[in-house]
Amino acid sequence: MNRWKKGLIAGAVALGLGSGMYMPAAQAASPWEILFQGAASMAYVSTALSKIDDTDEGQAEMLKETKRRTGFYDNPAYQERVDRILGTLEASPQVKRDYVVYVVPDPDINAFMTFGRVMAVNTGTMDAMDDNELAYVMAHEIGHGEHKDLVHGAKKSVGLATAIGMATSGADGAGQMLGGIIGQYMENQVFTMGQEKDADKLGFVILADSPYNLGGAPSSMAVIKAKYGDLYHEGLSKVLSPNNHPKTSDRIRDNVKRMYEYSRKQVDVKDKTVYLNKQAVYTGTTMGRYTDEMRAFLVAGKLARLAHDNQLTATSVNGNQVMMGTMSLVTADNADEAFKVSTAINNALTKKK
Structure with a gap:
């Protein structure tokens, strides 16, 4: 023994x-x-x-x-x-x-x-x-x-x-x-x-309930899916048991839905694109270890928390950064792209009003 x-x-x-x-x-x-x-x-x-x-x-x-x-x-x-x-x-x-x-x-x-x-x-x-x-x-x-x-x-x-x-x-x-x-x-x-x-x-x-980015929920599942595919098996022995976990893609989808509900149904992610008030405002691009999908989730996570707290305000651009107040929402590939994202968010906010 x-x-x-x-x-x-x-x-x-x-x-x-x-x-x-x-x-x-x-x-x-x-x-x-x-x-x-x-x-x-x-x-x-x-x-x-x-x-x-x-x-x-x-x-x-x-x-x-x-x-x-x-x-x-x-x-x-x-x-x-x-x-x-x-x-x-x-x-x-x-x-x-x-x-x-x-x-x-x-x-x-x-x-x-x-x-x-x-x-x-x-x-x-x-x-x-x-x-x-x-x-x-x-x-x-x-x-x-x-x-x-x-x-x-x-x-x-x-x-x-x-x-x-x-x-x-x-x-x-x-x-x-x-x-x-x-x-x-x-x-x-x-x-x-x-x-x-x-x-x-x-x-x-x-x-x-924590200060962490809500997009970490679907993004963490995307990390797992990228390495192990659509089925991931926890456990010390790593015994394959395909029915004891939901598909990883389903877990990603469910967490995106939770973000949407948390944001008072204002923020969503579909096909690597973030939507604010049903308008496309940002499409993820790969940067470092973050895939286009992960970056979309993390941008959506920031917007979802702000929407939940009724703190969505007009954005501004600082170099490649899209800012909402003092928070950096995303680092764009270049200043022109940052301006496009900022404009899209502000238009979506205007539509909501």
């Missing part, structure tokens, strides 16, 4: 049985007694998982074990970045629980939430995304934590037969079974399609 699982089982036993509960030893019993033992075991599972997920002790144990499993990238700059973003996101009134985050030395784009409110973010994710995009990925994982998706899934996986087996196997056997369930969920990140969609939805709300 792997060392991390041994520690996990020990933690499950310590946290689950530390309250004075006990598991009855195997003995001859009537069917009613066996069913009663099974029900008691399911209650034990619920209590043990709650302790692991809700307590400071459980969080510390899971942080230690998860770091041991994935490795830990000991880089102060990377750690400071995820700590700063997490702290900003936790200021949202939607976030009721406390989280910890660490960095995994893995070049793949991935992040995950596990038991104990522990979040992990790969170096590959941090290197591929700016703060606005990374903030949405982390907000999505907080969504899983707020909904307690792992805990609910693990509880559902414990059927009556398993519970009866736990009841008749004693404390050590029960702890091993519980540790195995936790290990499976840590390893495979078993989320349903509905849970993923709900985490996307709450993640956007949390992002909107």
Whole structure:
């Protein structure tokens, strides 16, 4: 048995049985007694998982074990970045629980939430995304934590037969079974399609409560799509499970729709073009690592927040910059293009009035 699982089982036993509960030893019993033992075991599972997920002790144990499993990238700059973003996101009134985050030395784009409110973010994710995009990925994982998706899934996986087996196997056997369930969920990140969609939805709300660009939501999904195609599979084991996540293109579309609704139905993006009050005002162009689509999302994200806050005003041009007040909306390819974008936005604002 792997060392991390041994520690996990020990933690499950310590946290689950530390309250004075006990598991009855195997003995001859009537069917009613066996069913009663099974029900008691399911209650034990619920209590043990709650302790692991809700307590400071459980969080510390899971942080230690998860770091041991994935490795830990000991880089102060990377750690400071995820700590700063997490702290900003936790200021949202939607976030009721406390989280910890660490960095995994893995070049793949991935992040995950596990038991104990522990979040992990790969170096590959941090290197591929700016703060606005990374903030949405982390907000999505907080969504899983707020909904307690792992805990609910693990509880559902414990059927009556398993519970009866736990009841008749004693404390050590029960702890091993519980540790195995936790290990499976840590390893495979078993989320349903509905849970993923709900985490996307709450993640956007949390992002909107922060100062980050709302366009980071669809743009982060565009980063993932550019590398992995239309299906992206989270999880430590990277086991292909094509039905547990929405298509990445659908996640992009849904986040664009959320921006549109947030902007009071004033800002939209279609085919890499930003629309303000149904008038085309900016078509994205590639710049650096940002594709034309990503740049359109980020410009739309700025306009959407301003529209939501009723702060849309006439734009001006400063060199290649299109400005709305003191905010730079976009850096155009040249001054002439900046003037065209500025004029288009001002015309759209006039039409709205």
